[in-house]
Amino acid sequence: MQQESIYIEDGENQLHLRHIWKNNGGVPIFMLHGLIENGFIFYTEKGKGLACFLAEQGFDVYVGDLRGRGKSHPAINAKSSFGQHEAITRDIPLFLEKIQSLNPQKMHLIAHSWGGVLITSFLARYPEWLDKVLSKACFGTKRVVSVKTFEAYFKLGFMWRYIAPILARKHGYFDAKKFRYGSDSETQQSLKESIAWVIPGQWRDHSDNFDYYGAAQNIVWPPTWHFTGISDYALGHKQDVQLFIDECGNSAADFSVLSKQAGNLVNYDHINILTHPKAVDDHFPKLVTWLKAKVEIGN
Incomplete structure (x- = not known):
């Protein structure tokens, strides 16, 4: 297996x-990460993670x-002014x-x-x-x-809607890693926009008012599989994952809640659904089978 870094100028x-x-x-x-995260949620340079597992199965993987x-x-700093709009329309x-x-x-x-919200919005x-697009798979997406x-x-x-904005205003951005709340930073703009979207309300772009909800109702979605863990009590709770599936009008989407009761090896949570050592013998192989079946249909 080989790895390389590609840089895109913008x-x-x-x-x-x-x-x-x-x-x-x-x-x-x-593959795309979520908030206060980066691509390392999917891979390590030593060959672990879902991205490396998929590469071993013959896929050409880009994170x-x-x-x-x-x-x-440059890394997010006090001068960074971009937000979700740039992620959706540029990145x-x-x-x-x-x-x-x-x-x-x-x-x-x-x-x-x-990351699933951003890709779906895109x-x-x-x-x-x-x-x-052959298919879309989301882990813990709400x-x-x-x-x-x-x-x-x-x-x-408390933390995301109250403490994080205070820290972001003080430092010019939210350094989630420094405060042991996440793996990476967020700009004040992305923090503001994500807080607005997390609260029940309209799914619209804060920069140009694009109506993502309305647009989503007219989409014939590619085959989609949503996963979440039974022990994900907040960031990807099964109730809110289902709400997102419904909001997208994607009634044909598959949805799996991974738990020992459902036959899985672990009662997964928001992070270890991708990082647990047992995942390579559990839901990762099932995903590979599904992906390969979609290749045959799509081509």
Whole structure:
């Protein structure tokens, strides 16, 4: 298995795309992380993680770092002013265009958490890309948080909606890693926009008022599989994942809640659904089978 870093120039920014592969000519997969995260949720340089597992199965894997996160340059700082609008209208298109230039086959899309909201928003806004997509898989993806658990109240009601904005105003951005709340930083703008979307209400772009909800109702979605863990009590609770599926009008989507009761090896949570050592013997192989079946249908 091989890995390389690809950098995409966009003005003063360099977007990082990690390329992981074993065999040339494999079907491409694009993977996108969520908030206060980066691409390392999917891979390690030593060959662990879902991205590396998929590369071992013959896929041509590309993992994006949204601008300012992970190995993208420059890192988010007090001068960073971009938000979700740039992720949807600049970062994701640039990633996919680069992948298409390297491997022009139809591709799979895989996202974790808020990355699934961004990718879904991108497809709703730019439906011309649907012809190039074989499938979409999301892990712990929700938009609105409606569940009333202690963890949801603490992580989102208190930390995300109250403490994080205070720290962001003080420092010019939210350094989630420094405060042990996440793996990467967020700008004040992305924090503001995500807080607005998490609260039940309209799914519209805060920059130009684009109606993602309305656009989503007219989409014929590619085959979609949502996963979440039974122990995900806040950031991807099964109730809120189902709400997002319904909001997208994607009634044909598959939805699996991973738990020992359902036959899985672990009662997974929001993070270890991708990082647990047992995942390679549990839901990862099932995903591979599903992805390969979609290649046969799509081509």
